[in-house]
Amino acid sequence: MTGFPRFRDAGEAALVVEFGTVIDDRLAEQVLALDLALLAAPLQGLLESVPTYRSLMLHYDPLVLPRASLIGHIGQLLSQGAPVATTGRLWCLPACYDPQFADDIGHVARTTGLAADRVIALHAGATYRIVMYGFAPGWAYLSGLPPALTLPRRATPREMIPAGALIIAGGQAIVAAGPMPSGWHIIGRTAARLFMPGQDPAFPLSPGDRLQFDPVDAGAFAALQQRAAAGEVLMRRVPGRQGA
Amino acid sequence: MTVLHILQAGPATTLQDRGRHGFLRFGVTPAGPMDWFSHQLANRLLENPPDAAVIEIGPTGLICTAPAGPLRLAVVAPGFSVERGKDRLPGRVALTLQKGQRLIIRPGPAGGMWAYLALPGGVDAPPVMGSRATHLRSGLGPGPVQTGDTLQAVDPGRAAQEGQPDQGLILPPLPPGPDALRYVPGPQDDLFGPDSHAALQAGPYAVSPRSDRMAYRLTGPPLPALAGHDIVSDGIAMGAIQVPGDGQPFVLMADRQPTGGYPKIGTVIRADLPILAQLRPGVPFRFIPVTIDAAVAALQATQDRLAHFAPHLRRLRFAAG
Structure with missing residues (x-):
């Protein structure tokens, strides 16, 4: 690759560090590595960072932190050999793939040429990393979806996707935090809430964190949904297995 | 008690502080004011902290009263018409609203979209994730300001004082011009x-x-x-x-x-x-x-304008009755 990473200006108060222009888990790892390095040693005048699959947007106060200083600092971090983003915590989320929560499992199976059970086994068997949040609060975009589950979006978006829906499209996977319209395919649901506005932290899982799904049957899931509705935090930290 | 009663509020009228910052990485829209300069100016006219919550008034305006007695407030409403009873006020003003008086902010011929009304210490509302900014789409924040609402100032101790003058602010225009x-x-x-x-x-x-x-x-x-x-x-x-x-x-x-x-x-x-x-x-x-350098220089000039508005304040006098 030539020319990457490169710096693009989004006005005088935001800088985009671009690692590429496509979706590629290796680019996402570079983005998260820089993000974590900047979070580990905060820079005065650097206000917020927003990771995506291919770039890191840095919002800054140019009256405190001049652009040249910011770029110099990032250049230094990158030249130290980008640290690999292994510090993400590993979480386990209870998930149910029962047909009542998997509206599109038939369509996904037909389109990918896999049996429905195989679709579920692939999705439930993978380890993902939260690359970014986007679209709406707590919508977690993941890397790590098995390539066999790649398929295009629905021709017509759904009016409403329920909270906790596990959705896939375009080779990407999302955990949907709240009800919103979407053209992605629903193949399961988690009872864990990625966005809890009344609690601290409101977002238990951070970009860079890794997660796995723990399949449960419909009966157990109903009980978990009730506990989630009562405000219980259902994601479980997997101890002693940080990183890759 | 320092309270403001809303007699009439159009749509798109909300409470806004500087925004719900720190959560962009979690997909959270910051909200905050549409016109950050007018928002900051409204707070400065009342010596409020910069992050105090202000009423952002939508394009159709607002009518309000101070039912509990004199209330000090600031209005920054560029392009709007601002009236207190019979008094026609400038678009940037710190004033005292007496019990029984109506403050009427409505669209003016010069045209503006957003007006800001500040109360002493800010408008009181429970913060959500550290902010009193309203984002209607996600439901985060205090929500819309509507007809019939009664709003409370954070700092009732800074209620209107006897003899405090109404003051208008006339700012000179900045290049390159509004077009x-x-x-x-x-x-x-x-x-x-x-x-x-x-x-x-x-x-x-x-x-x-x-x-x-x-x-x-x-x-x-x-x-x-x-x-x-x-x-x-x-x-x-x-x-x-x-x-x-x-x-x-x-x-x-x-x-x-x-x-x-x-x-x-x-x-x-x-x-x-x-x-x-x-x-x-x-x-x-x-x-x-x-260039970036020109943009930063323009930002500095705008911040300086905010910091040094005092020489442009004019005491307002109105005929009695």
Whole structure:
């Protein structure tokens, strides 16, 4: 690759560090590595960072932190050999793939040429990393979806996707935090809430964190949904297995 | 008690502090004021902290009273008409509202979109994730300000004092003038050819009536990108000039999503965002590209203007009765 990473200006108060222009888990790892390095040693005048699959947007106060200083600092971090983003915590989320929560499992199976059970086994068997949040609060975009589950979006978006829906499209996977319209395919649901506005932290899982799904049957899931509705935090930290 | 009673509020009237910052990385829209300069000025006129919550009044205006007695407040309503009973007030004013008096803020011929009303210490409301900014789409924050609401000041101890004068603020205009908005090219300016860059700078553009706190749609010359209008999502700054497939640009404003997948040909500079925010639909303008250094200098000049407004204050006098 030539020319990457490169710096693009989004006005005088935001800088985009671009690692590429496509979706590629290796680019996402570079983005998260820089993000974590900047979070580990905060820079005065650097206000917020927003990771995506291919770039890191840095919002800054140019009256405190001049652009040249910011770029110099990032250049230094990158030249130290980008640290690999292994510090993400590993979480386990209870998930149910029962047909009542998997509206599109038939369509996904037909389109990918896999049996429905195989679709579920692939999705439930993978380890993902939260690359970014986007679209709406707590919508977690993941890397790590098995390539066999790649398929295009629905021709017509759904009016409403329920909270906790596990959705896939375009080779990407999302955990949907709240009800919103979407053209992605629903193949399961988690009872864990990625966005809890009344609690601290409101977002238990951070970009860079890794997660796995723990399949449960419909009966157990109903009980978990009730506990989630009562405000219980259902994601479980997997101890002693940080990183890759 | 220092309370403000809302007799009439149009749609799009909300409480806003400087925004719910720190959660962009979790997909949370910051919200905050559409016109950050007027918002800050309203707080400064009352010596409020800069992050105090202010009523952001939508384009149709607001009517309110102080039912519990004299109330000190500040109004920054560029382009609006501001009246207290029979008194016609300037668009930037610190005033005392007596019990029984009505304050009427309504659209004026000069045209403005957003007016700001500050109370001593700020408007009291429970913070959500550290902020009193309202984002209606996600339901975060105190919510809309509506007809019939009664709002409380954070600092009742700074109620109106006897003999405190009404003061109007007359600020001299700044270059380059209201018909030209400055922008920094990027982050995807390279995805557009010379024709699109020339069209952006020639204009004329105008804000479409189909605009809201999330985005100002623009009418004017289309801006086709060289190889399509889908990119892999990246971050969005306030003021981003984003171009979807039909080539009609729109500018992302306070309620923008933190990330998005359309190419952005440029970003309106922070100093000129208040000018854009206050443009009524149909008013023609054009875009001028500037360097980062010029944008930072303009931001510094705007901050200086905020810090040194005092010499421009004028004591207002009204005929009795």
